[in-house]
Amino acid sequence: MTTSPLPAIPLPARTFRIDPRHALIASAVCWIGFAAIVAMVQTGRTGAIDSAGLLFWRSGNDLRPGGPPWLLEGVRDMTALGGVLLRNLFAIAALVALLFLRLRREAVLLAGTIGGGWIVDSLIKALVGRARPQIVPHLTEAAGLSFPSGHSFNSAVVYLAIALAFAAISPRQSVRVTLVACATVLVVLIGVSRVWLGVHFPSDVAAGWLGGAGWTFLASAALHRPAKVVAEVTSSRT
8 A cells, every 4th residue: 555745835935024114214213202201201201191090990998990800810811921921932932933934034033033122121121220100009910120111012022023023924914914913902902901900100111112112123124134144054054
């Protein structure tokens, strides 16, 4: 009895890359907004907005957010998606998938974007040195400095970078837009959850969104060629 060989599975081809000029423009817009928030925080002009944002959905003597218990648990689950463990698990899964699809350039670019984003976020936190809010009770564990929100910054970097990486293999604009839109919605919900849980000021979260997106677009333009060189070198050695 003879068996016929299994047909080869075609690997996806790259069909899209965000225009570097557009990426740099988007990055510049985000970083300008980020710088504006830093200036406002340093001069104390975000106090009213920050207080109003933290107190918006809270009432009673304990200043806990309203709603049923399951809503609070859902918010905690949402914030976990921006935490170190789950965020990095998704990043590793995406890297493995890209390598399996032989998209080494995209894998290297994704790794560089995420690693660089973590460094940028840590440096900014140390430079600004803002303490966490004490206006309302913290409903989840949170340590370290407050500005920018690490969950917001790093989730923007990870999920937007993953969306852009997989958008590279889709020839349909609607698919690419859907990927980026879904990543954006997820990042927004993670940021809102940080304010809901009382561990970040709204300005921390807004700065995290802008800084994370700004770094992601900057990395897409600046790290693309180095990622291509690294991918070609590693490919020639295997």
